[in-house]
Structures are given as structure tokens and as C-alpha cells.
Amino acid sequence: MNSNKGMVAIEETVNWWKAIVESMNDGVLVIDRSGIVRTINPEYTRITGVTPDIIGKPLVLYRPGARLPETLASGKSQVGVYRKTHDREYVVDMAPVMLDDKIVGAVSVCKSLTEVQLLTQELEKQRQKVKExxxxxxxxxxxxxxxxxxxGAESKMQDIISIARKTAATDLPVLIxxxxxxxxELFAQAIHHASLRSEKPFIAVNCSAIPSALIENELFGHLDGSLVSQSVAGKAGLFEMADGxxxxxxEIGDLSLDVQAKLLRVLQEGAVRRVGEVEERRVDVRIxxxxxxxxxxxxAKGLFRNDFLYRLNTIDLQIPPLRExxxxxxxxxxxLLADRFEVEDNVMMFLTQYDWPGNIxxxxxxxxxxxCLVDENERISIRHFPDFMQKQHTLYNEEKGILPLHEAVEVAEKQILVSALQSCEPTVGERQEIANMLGISLATLYNKMKKYNIK
Ligand SMILES: Nc1ncnc2c1ncn2[C@@H]1O[C@H](COP(=O)(O)OP(=O)(O)OP(=O)(O)O)[C@@H](O)[C@H]1O
Ligand SMILES: [Mg+2]
Structure with missing residues (x-):
């Protein structure tokens, strides 16, 4: 009774393992320690064309080129072996079957190359996508x-441009x-473009525009959940994005001392640590x-770190304002007009006279x-410029255009007197003070007030 039960159990187990091998997606062939084929599965037949009547026969007799006996003899696995028989191509992995530290057989697992090719093609497609x-x-x-x-035509500008060009070839930090x-920003971009890094990203960070609570996360990145944000996965910071x-x-002057200290450390170490993370990541970034x-x-006011400045200003480019x-x-x-428009003769003088607080x-x-204002076939003239420029202009008058020097001097003199007198009470004492300040006598002040009709 008992031995019968045991037999049934063994049969069940054997069937169970057979079923597993049969249902596998890979082709399987097993030999025993004498090199006799013990089993093959349907997938093996499909891939190699070898039919189940090989079972019970020595593998070498039926498959003279087979390399599975080598694995049986040496106990060494072989991986990714390419095989071709007739019009069938496949790759085979071979491994010894071990029982109690002894080699009791060997197993060959194969995959049709057409499937491998399909997978490779899919992988290649994905690679291409990532590259794009x-x-x-x-x-x-x-x-x-x-x-x-x-x-830039002025010699000072030429010098700055020439220094900037030279620095492009280096990795030195530049302060503009x-x-x-x-x-x-124009200079910063030009330096990047002319550098060996031009194919890699140029990442601009406006330090004054990012709220200070977020700036570390933006610069260095952060781990999952280290920031109260919607982002689910950890996020790379701008340093990592600019790698290479x-x-x-x-606007580096707007950074808090705290962030300056952290940036200084990153620049010294050449590595960033995402907020909330322990591990450091190396970055190769030009600043x-x-x-x-x-x-x-x-x-001097204690708002900027000395050592941070010296980390940034190896090359110090000071761009003069336009008025200079x-x-x-x-x-x-x-x-800027790019030969698309002609200008009246007096326009250049008008533009040169203005102070350009907003520079270029x-x-x-x-x-x-x-x-935008000028009509087609018309030349650009002073009246095409904004009112505020015309009003501030001492050399220009709406009816007369550019004034002769003596008239312009009078306009300027009147403006100075009007603004000086606006700041005092109309008493003799205070007017005397204004006259003193302007370096004229009280009588001259009154004469000029009369001349210009200033009350
Ligand atoms: N030397 C120059 N030649 C030609 N265009 C210039 C020159 N300098 C500035 N510009 C132009 O002036 C504009 C402002 O330049 P940019 O944004 O680089 O200034 P910025 O110094 O970064 O100003 P901000 O401090 O306000 O950010 C841009 O349109 C730029 O093309
Ligand atoms: Mg700028």
C-alpha cells in the first residue's frame, strides 16, 4: 500500500516537472551523465527542428556539432553560443546539472535568434528614442x-570681447x-557657444527669481518627498542638468549667505548632494x-562671502554702461536696424544725447x-521715438529739432533753475541759499528767473 502511494507521489512530481519544462518559452534539452538525451521540450523542437525521437539516444551521435558534452565534461557553463543548422539560427546557454556537488548531466536552453533579433530591434528603437x-x-x-x-567698437569693449573669447577655451569661472x-547674458551665452562644451546644455538660473526656500532644491535636486511638491520621483537639480x-x-548678488556657502562647497568638491540624499554625485560644470x-x-556689509567671490571671479569682466x-x-x-530702415540725419545725435539707463x-x-511707428518708405525721425525720450532731451525741441548749442545751454540752465527753486520756499533767505549753492549772486538769480519767466 505504502510503496504504491510513494510511486503515485513520484509520478505526480515527475509529471509536474515535465509540465513545467514543456510550457517553457525557451527550448530545453537535457542529457544525463553519459550524454544520453533525457528530455526535450516542444519549444526545442520548434527552434532547432530536433524531434522527440532523440530521447534515449546519445546526443553526439545525432548532433555531432553539439557543445553540450563539453559542458558535461568540464562542468563549465557556456553563455550566448550562436548556432546555425540549415536555415535555423539560435543562441544557446549551457550549464551542468549538479546533484550533491557532482555533475549528473547538462542542460541546454536556447532561444530562436529571430526572437532575439526582435528584442534587439525593440531595444535599438528605444535607444534611438532616448537619444532623440x-x-x-x-x-x-x-x-x-x-x-x-x-x-562693440570702442577699444574697451574690444578688450573685453577679446578676453571673453580667450576664456571660452578654458574651464575657468567667469564673473560678468x-x-x-x-x-x-549675451556674453555668458557667447562664451558657452565658443567653448568645447557648446554641444552640452547651457543652463541659466536667475538666482533672484527663485524663492530662497526652493533654491537648494532647484540647484541640487531633491529626493522623493524631501520637498512638499507634486513631484513623485526624485528630481535632478540644475547642476546635474548642466553636467558637461x-x-x-x-544675479548672484541676490543669493543668501546660506546658499552661497552651499554653492561654494559644491564648487570646491565638484559634487552635489540632492536635498535629503546622503550620496554625492560628481558633476562637471563650468560656472x-x-x-x-x-x-x-x-x-563690506557682510551680505556676500569673500571666499565665494574668489571662487567665481577668476576672470572678471566688467561691461561698461552704454552712456560711457x-x-x-x-x-x-x-x-539693430539691419539696413531695413533709413534714419534722418539728426537721429544719431538725438540717440547719443540720451542717457540710456536701460543700456543696450x-x-x-x-x-x-x-x-513699428515709421511708415513704409519713410525715414525714421526723432518723432518716432517715445515721448519720454523727447521730454528728457535738452538738445531737442519739437518744432525746431536739434537746437544750436547756445539755445540748448539755455534750456539746460532753465531746467536747473526750475528744479533748484522747486526745493525752496519763495523767501529771500532761501533764494540766497540757492544762489550760493549755484555759485551766482542773488541779483543774477533774479535776472535769470526773469529771463526764463520762472515765478
Ligand atoms: N554688445 C551688444 N551687442 C549687441 N546686442 C547687445 C549687446 N549688449 C546687449 N545687447 C542686447 O541687449 C539685450 C539685453 O542683453 P542681456 O540680456 O544680455 O543683458 P543683461 O546684462 O543680462 O541684463 P539684466 O541685468 O537686465 O539681466 C539683449 O537683447 C542683447 O541682445
Ligand atoms: Mg541678464
């Missing part, structure tokens, strides 16, 4: 401006200082920083404005 996405991402971070876009609209390329830290603020004054290089205005103007950006804007 990477290229799209790089394109998003490609720069718009190059050195060819920087207009200058008022708003002087072209700081250039990170442009715009270009900019500011419109006086960093030395900030240092007015000679360039005609060149920049004609370049402002010049660009008012030229866009004039190009």
Missing part, C-alpha cells in the same frame, strides 16, 4: 547668442558684472556668474518702437 529625447533636451538648452552677435541691459556644460548663475550689484559693497561708450551708439543702431536693451526697445 536627449537631443531635444540639449536643443532646449542651446544658446541663442554667439560672439558674432556682440557689437554690469548694469541691467549691458549684455551680461555651463551653469549660468545670473559663469553675473551680477548688476557691487559685490565688494555687499562684502556712446561712440558705439551709431554702430549698434545701424546694426533700452536702445533695442526704442528702436523696435520706432521701426
Amino acid at each position: 529625447l536627449q537631443e531635444q533636451m540639449s536643443a532646449l538648452h542651446r544658446v541663442r547668442y554667439t560672439f558674432d552677435d556682440i557689437i 558684472r554690469g548694469e541691467s541691459g549691458t549684455g551680461k 556644460g555651463t551653469l549660468f548663475l545670473d 559663469v556668474a553675473s551680477t548688476h550689484r557691487d559685490l565688494y559693497q555687499l562684502i 561708450r556712446k561712440k558705439e551708439i551709431p554702430l549698434i543702431t545701424s546694426s 536693451r533700452e536702445l533695442r526697445n526704442v528702436l523696435d518702437y520706432a521701426m
Whole structure:
């Protein structure tokens, strides 16, 4: 009774294992320690064409090229062996079958190459997709401006451009200082474009625009859940995104001391740690920083770190404001008008006289404005420029156009007197003070007030 039960159990187990082998997606052939084929599954037949009548026969007799006996003899696995019989191609993995540390047989598992090829093709497709996405991402971070876009005729500007060009070939940090609209970002982009990193991303970070609570997460990235945000997965920071390329830290003077210290550490170590993460990631990033603020004054006030400044300003480019290089205005103007518009003779003088608090950006804007107002076949004239420019102009008068010098001097003199007198009471005592301040006698002050009809 008992032995009968045992037999049934063994039969069940054997059937069970047979069923598993038969249902496998890979072809399977097993030999015993004498090299006799003990089993093959339907998939093996499908792939290799070998039929089940091989079972019970020595493998070498039926498959003279078979390499499974080698595995049986050596006990060494063989992986990814390419086989071709007739028009069938497949790859085989072979392994010894071990029982109590002894080799009791060997198993061969094969996959049809057409399936492998399909998988390879699919993998290749996915690789291509990833490559395309990477290229799209790089394109998003490609720069718009190059050195060819920087207009500069004055010798000082030429010097700055030439230094900037030289630094492009290096990985040195560059600090670009200058008022708003002087072209700081233009220079930063041109340097990246001319560098060996130009195919890699240029990532611009406006340090003053990111709330201080978020800036570390933005710069260094963060782990899952380390930030109260909607993002589900951990996120790479801008440093990681700029890897291999250039990170442009715009308005660096607006960073808190705390973030300055953290940035300094990253620059020193060449590695970032995502917020909430322990592990550091190496990054290869070239730093270009900019500011419109006086960093030395900030240092004196304890708002900017000395050591941080010295990490950034290996190359220090100070771009002068437009009012200090007015000679360039005609060149920049004609370049921005791109030969599409002609201008009246007095326009250049009008533009040169203005003070340009918004620098080249402002010049660009008012030229866009004039190009929009001017009719076809008409030349751009002073009246095509915004009112606020005409009002501030001492050399220009709506009826007469550009004034002769003596008249312009009178306009300026009147403006000075009006604004000085506005600041005092109309008493003799206070007017005497104004006269003293202006370095004229009280009588002269009254005469001029009469001349210009100032009450
Ligand atoms: N030397 C130049 N030649 C040609 N265009 C220039 C030059 N300098 C600035 N510009 C133009 O002026 C505009 C402002 O430049 P940019 O944005 O680089 O200034 P910025 O110094 O970064 O200003 P902000 O401090 O306000 O950010 C851009 O349209 C730029 O093309
Ligand atoms: Mg800028």
C-alpha cells in the first residue's frame, strides 16, 4: 500500500516537472551523465527542428556539432553560443546539472535568434528614442547668442570681447558684472557657444527669481518627498542638468549667505548632494556668474562671502554702461536696424544725447518702437521715438529739432533753475541759499528767473 502511494507521489512530481519544462518559452534539452538525451521540450523542437525521437539516444551521435558534452565534461557553463543548422539560427546557454556537488548531466536552453533579433530591434528603437529625447533636451538648452552677435567698437569693449573669447577655451569661472541691459547674458551665452562644451546644455538660473526656500532644491535636486511638491520621483537639480556644460548663475548678488556657502562647497568638491540624499554625485560644470550689484559693497556689509567671490571671479569682466561708450551708439543702431530702415540725419545725435539707463536693451526697445511707428518708405525721425525720450532731451525741441548749442545751454540752465527753486520756499533767505549753492549772486538769480519767466 505504502510503496504504491510513494510511486503515485513520484509520478505526480515527475509529471509536474515535465509540465513545467514543456510550457517553457525557451527550448530545453537535457542529457544525463553519459550524454544520453533525457528530455526535450516542444519549444526545442520548434527552434532547432530536433524531434522527440532523440530521447534515449546519445546526443553526439545525432548532433555531432553539439557543445553540450563539453559542458558535461568540464562542468563549465557556456553563455550566448550562436548556432546555425540549415536555415535555423539560435543562441544557446549551457550549464551542468549538479546533484550533491557532482555533475549528473547538462542542460541546454536556447532561444530562436529571430526572437532575439526582435528584442534587439525593440531595444535599438528605444535607444534611438532616448537619444532623440536627449537631443531635444540639449536643443532646449542651446544658446541663442554667439560672439558674432556682440557689437562693440570702442577699444574697451574690444578688450573685453577679446578676453571673453580667450576664456571660452578654458574651464575657468567667469564673473560678468554690469548694469541691467549691458549684455551680461549675451556674453555668458557667447562664451558657452565658443567653448568645447557648446554641444552640452547651457543652463541659466536667475538666482533672484527663485524663492530662497526652493533654491537648494532647484540647484541640487531633491529626493522623493524631501520637498512638499507634486513631484513623485526624485528630481535632478540644475547642476546635474548642466553636467558637461555651463551653469549660468545670473544675479548672484541676490543669493543668501546660506546658499552661497552651499554653492561654494559644491564648487570646491565638484559634487552635489540632492536635498535629503546622503550620496554625492560628481558633476562637471563650468560656472559663469553675473551680477548688476557691487559685490565688494555687499562684502563690506557682510551680505556676500569673500571666499565665494574668489571662487567665481577668476576672470572678471566688467561691461561698461552704454552712456560711457556712446561712440558705439551709431554702430549698434545701424546694426539693430539691419539696413531695413533709413534714419534722418539728426537721429544719431538725438540717440547719443540720451542717457540710456536701460543700456543696450533700452536702445533695442526704442528702436523696435520706432521701426513699428515709421511708415513704409519713410525715414525714421526723432518723432518716432517715445515721448519720454523727447521730454528728457535738452538738445531737442519739437518744432525746431536739434537746437544750436547756445539755445540748448539755455534750456539746460532753465531746467536747473526750475528744479533748484522747486526745493525752496519763495523767501529771500532761501533764494540766497540757492544762489550760493549755484555759485551766482542773488541779483543774477533774479535776472535769470526773469529771463526764463520762472515765478
Ligand atoms: N554688445 C551688444 N551687442 C549687441 N546686442 C547687445 C549687446 N549688449 C546687449 N545687447 C542686447 O541687449 C539685450 C539685453 O542683453 P542681456 O540680456 O544680455 O543683458 P543683461 O546684462 O543680462 O541684463 P539684466 O541685468 O537686465 O539681466 C539683449 O537683447 C542683447 O541682445
Ligand atoms: Mg541678464
